[in-house]
Amino acid sequence: MNFVKGSCEDFVTVLASKAPIPGGGGASALVGAIGAALGNMVASLTVGKKKYADVEEQMYLLKDKTENLQRELLELVGRDAEVFEPLSKAYGMPKNTEDEIAEKDKVMEHALKEACSVPLEIMKKCCEAIELHREYAEKGSALAVSDAGVGVVFCKAALQGASLNVFINTKAMKEKEYADKINIEAKTLLTQYEKMADEIYSDVLAKLVKE
């Protein structure tokens, strides 16, 4: 399930098909990785420049963190497929007898929990990437400021995209207490980091264009 080793074109084509994987969760992880990579690009274009010598050390530290996030988000593309495939099979289980219904319920509940865990992880990584973009937008090379802006909107979109993949799974859970706990965690991340991302994007936009 190593979709990221395949071509971008193939990823898009298989995504568009009715094949269960990759799905919206995996696509969110990829868009998050692209968003993080744009931050990494800002760092790459800032280090080694006289004008930005003051922030060079910090840029190298940020670059390391961003590189990790970028790699982790690419790994999450595959992990999302690994947890989504069993869920997609569980949806197809028969429910003709009471025993079958009970078995399906059990398998589904487990598969739903697994299928929530990865998008929630993607959300957390995107939040970390948004925080790094704040630094890139403020301190990175002015020539690359648009890239910090593009990066942050992608990380926000990936955060929101992953959240929908959490919510569609918690909605189907029977254990409402567990589902509520996950939903609260996801909503808390959304509230805090959508706002932060919007602020960073507005700051970048204000640098590039007059209202």
Added chain:
Amino acid sequence: MNFVKGSCEDFVTVLASKAPIPGGGGASALVGAIGAALGNMVASLTVGKKKYADVEEQMYLLKDKTENLQRELLELVGRDAEVFEPLSKAYGMPKNTEDEIAEKDKVMEHALKEACSVPLEIMKKCCEAIELHREYAEKGSALAVSDAGVGVVFCKAALQGASLNVFINTKAMKEKEYADKINIEAKTLLTQYEKMADEIYSDVLAKLVKE
């Protein structure tokens, strides 16, 4: 410059480097293509289902349009690189004599116009994709509603990302009248389609989770 034939992993890695291409414009085209593909996926999961027989014909029409957008956006990844590379070279031209300055100004102005045209085209394609997502979110299979939501946030992010690549280029233009005309066009698209995308996303979110 056929980045989309290369692996997703390589795209992310080269994007993160200081290589001038791919840049934020090409990344926006790819994210737009991923967003469109998610709409296409909704169509793929809706057609052939008894429950959605009423919308089947419409879904096939939408699917055709979405497939075109998906292909065009993938092509725009390469086209963005083609117009950005000359601009990146123009930035490096010498400006020691009056003749050199005049020559650089001329080459820059042309390269800036070219480098604006592709992200503006990406914006337009993303707007079309957002309109299609409205249909997918309303009429597509309920099992895939989260994918319509993810798709629309990606198309919105790609629209915004591409706009920053328009604005960073118009900002550097000497012909202010031309720059203003392009900026107005970009801002008009942003105003209309950011709002539409937000509404579609909110509708999807409301179907999946209670406030």
